[in-house]
Amino acid sequence: RIPDVTIKRLPIYLRVLDRMREQGVDIVSSAELARQSGFTSEQIRKDLAYFGAFGTRGVGYSVAMLSDRIRRILGLHREVPAALVGAGHLGTALARYNLTRPQAVRIVAIFDADPDKVGSLIETVPISPMDAMEDIVREKGVRLAILTVPASVAQTVAERLVRAGVEAILNFAPAQLRLPPGVQVQPIDLSLELESLSYYVAGERVS
Amino acid sequence: RIPDVTIKRLPIYLRVLDRMREQGVDIVSSAELARQSGFTSEQIRKDLAYFGAFGTRGVGYSVAMLSDRIRRILGLHREVPAALVGAGHLGTALARYNLTRPQAVRIVAIFDADPDKVGSLIETVPISPMDAMEDIVREKGVRLAILTVPASVAQTVAERLVRAGVEAILNFAPAQLRLPPGVQVQPIDLSLELESLSYYVAGERVS
Ligand SMILES: NC(=O)c1ccc[n+]([C@@H]2O[C@H](COP(=O)([O-])OP(=O)(O)OC[C@H]3O[C@@H](n4cnc5c(N)ncnc54)[C@H](O)[C@@H]3O)[C@@H](O)[C@H]2O)c1
Ligand SMILES: NC(=O)c1ccc[n+]([C@@H]2O[C@H](COP(=O)([O-])OP(=O)(O)OC[C@H]3O[C@@H](n4cnc5c(N)ncnc54)[C@H](O)[C@@H]3O)[C@@H](O)[C@H]2O)c1
Numbered sequence: 001r002i003p004d005v006t007i008k009r010l011p012i013y014l015r016v017l018d019r020m021r022e023q024g025v026d027i028v029s030s031a032e033l034a035r036q037s038g039f040t041s042e043q044i045r046k047d048l049a050y051f052g053a054f055g056t057r058g059v060g061y062s063v064a065m066l067s068d069r070i071r072r073i074l075g076l077h078r079e080v081p082a083a084l085v086g087a088g089h090l091g092t093a094l095a096r097y098n099l100t101r102p103q104a105v106r107i108v109a110i111f112d113a114d115p116d117k118v119g120s121l122i123e124t125v126p127i128s129p130m131d132a133m134e135d136i137v138r139e140k141g142v143r144l145a146i147l148t149v150p151a152s153v154a155q156t157v158a159e160r161l162v163r164a165g166v167e168a169i170l171n172f173a174p175a176q177l178r179l180p181p182g183v184q185v186q187p188i189d190l191s192l193e194l195e196s197l198s199y200y201v202a203g204e205r206v207s
Numbered sequence: 208r209i210p211d212v213t214i215k216r217l218p219i220y221l222r223v224l225d226r227m228r229e230q231g232v233d234i235v236s237s238a239e240l241a242r243q244s245g246f247t248s249e250q251i252r253k254d255l256a257y258f259g260a261f262g263t264r265g266v267g268y269s270v271a272m273l274s275d276r277i278r279r280i281l282g283l284h285r286e287v288p289a290a291l292v293g294a295g296h297l298g299t300a301l302a303r304y305n306l307t308r309p310q311a312v313r314i315v316a317i318f319d320a321d322p323d324k325v326g327s328l329i330e331t332v333p334i335s336p337m338d339a340m341e342d343i344v345r346e347k348g349v350r351l352a353i354l355t356v357p358a359s360v361a362q363t364v365a366e367r368l369v370r371a372g373v374e375a376i377l378n379f380a381p382a383q384l385r386l387p388p389g390v391q392v393q394p395i396d397l398s399l400e401l402e403s404l405s406y407y408v409a410g411e412r413v414s
Binding site: 004005007008010011012014015038039072073074075076078080082088089090092093094096097098101103104105143144146167168169170174184186188189190191192193194195196197198199200201202203204 | 211212214215217218219221222245246258279280281282283285287289295296297299300301303304305308310311312350351353374375377381391393395397398399400401402403404405406407408409410411
C-alpha cells in the first residue's frame with residue numbers, strides 16, 4: 001500500500017507537470033521535476049516507482065504521459081464531488097476558493113446548522129440544513145468532505161458524514177476524530193506552517 | 208543550509224514530542240517518533256543530523272531535550288510577532304484561530320484596506336488601516352506576515368510588507384509573488400490537500 005506521504009506529494013508533481021505542459025515542455029528529467037517541486041530526484045523516483053516505471057533512463061519522463069498517469073492515480077480525471085460542513089468564515093472562504101476556479105474535486109453541497117445561513121448561496125451552491133445531509137450526500141455520490149465546524153461538534157458531525165457515505169475528511173477543526181478504519185482523515189493545522197516559517201525570521205542559524 | 212522540506216517537518220516532530228512530554232514519556236526511539244509523525248526513521252535521523260546528534264544509538268532521544276532543541280531551532284522559545292493582511296473570510300478565521308490558543312507565533316497586527324473593517328476587533332487585535340502598516344510593523348518588530356488578500360493585490364501588498372520589514376510571508380492568495388531573495392515565501396494551496404484526499408475515494412488501486 002502506497003504511503004500517505006507519497007500520495008501527498010503527487011498533487012505537487014501534477015501541478016508542476018501541468019505548468020510544463022502549458023509551456024510546451026515534452027520531456028522532463030527527474031532532476032528538473034525535483035528542482036521545480038522542491039523534492040529530491042531520489043524522492044520522486046521512489047514515489048513514482050510505486051506506480052510502475054515511466055521514465056527512460058538518461059532521458060526523463062514524458063510530461064503528458066506522467067501528468068495523465070498521476071491525474072488518474074489520484075482520481076482527478078473526473079469530477080470528484082465534495083461536501084463542506086460549517087459555512088463559517090473558514091468554510092465560506094474555502095467554498096468560494098473552490099468554486100471560482102476549475103478543479104476536479106468540486107464542492108457540490110454545503111451544510112450548516114445555523115437556520116439563518118440555510119438557504120443562502122455560496123457561488124451557486126446553496127447552504128442546506130443538516131437533516132438533509134444523508135439524502136443529499138447519497139444522491140450526489142459525495143464521498144469526500146471538508147469539515148470546518150467548531151471543535152466541540154467535530155466528532156458528531158464527522159460521524160454523521162460517515163453514516164451518510166463519506167470516506168475521506170479534510171478536517172480543519174482542532175479535534176482528533178475517532179472514525180472507522182476505512183475513513184481517511186487528513187487533519188490540517190495551519191499553525192504548523194507559521195511555526196516552520198518562524199525559522200526564517202527567528203530561528204537558530206546552524207552553520 | 209538546511210533544506211526547506213526539513214524545516215517543514217520540524218513543527219510536526221515538535222507537536223509529537225510535546226504530546227509525549229505531556230504523557231510523561233522520557234525517551235523516544237526514532238522508530239516511535241517516525242510512527243507518530245508519519246515519516247520514516249531514516250527521514251527523521253537525516254533531518255535531525257543537520258542540527259547535530261541528539262540520540263543515543265539503541266536507546267533513542269530525550270523527549271525534553273529534543274523538543275527544547277527543535278523549539279529553539281525554529282525560534283519558538285519566544286513570542287514571534289506576526290501581521291495579517293486581508294481581514295476577510297479567510298483572514299478572520301485564521302486570526303481567530305491563532306488568537307484563541309497559546310502559540311509562539313502570534314498575530315499582533317491586522318491590516319485591511321476596507322474602511323468599514325478598520326477599527327473593529329478580532330479577538331482583542333484591532334484592524335488597522337494600510338497606511339499605518341510601516342509604522343506598526345516596525346514598532347512591533349514584526350518580520351512574519353500572513354497574506355489573505357485577493358490575488359489582484361497580492362504582489363503590491365507583499366512588496367509593501369517587505370518595505371515595512373517583513374522577511375517571511377505565508378501566502379494564501381493565488382498569485383506567484385516576486386520578492387527579493389532574502390524574503391521567504393511559503394505559498395499555501397488547500398486544493399492540493401483535496402487532490403491528495405481524492406486518491407482515497409476516487410483514485411486508482413495499484414496492487
Ligand atoms: N486548522 C486550522 O489551521 C484552522 C484555521 C482556522 C480555523 N480553524 C477551525 O475551523 C473551524 C471553523 O472556523 P471559523 O472561524 O470558520 O468558525 P465559524 O464559527 O465562523 O464557523 C463555524 C460554522 O459551523 C457551523 N456549525 C456549528 N455547529 C454546527 C453543527 N453542529 N453542524 C453544522 N454546522 C455547525 C456554524 O453555524 C458556523 O457557520 C473552527 O473549528 C476553527 O477552530 C482551523
Ligand atoms: N490558498 C488557499 O487554499 C485559499 C483558500 C481560500 C481562499 N484563498 C485566497 O485567500 C484570499 C482571501 O480570501 P477570502 O475569501 O477571505 O476573501 P475576502 O474577499 O473575504 O477577503 C479579502 C480581504 O482583503 C481585503 N483587501 C482587499 N484589497 C486589499 C488591499 N489592497 N490591501 C489590504 N487589504 C485588502 C478586503 O477588504 C477583504 O477584507 C483570496 O485571495 C482567496 O483566493 C486561498
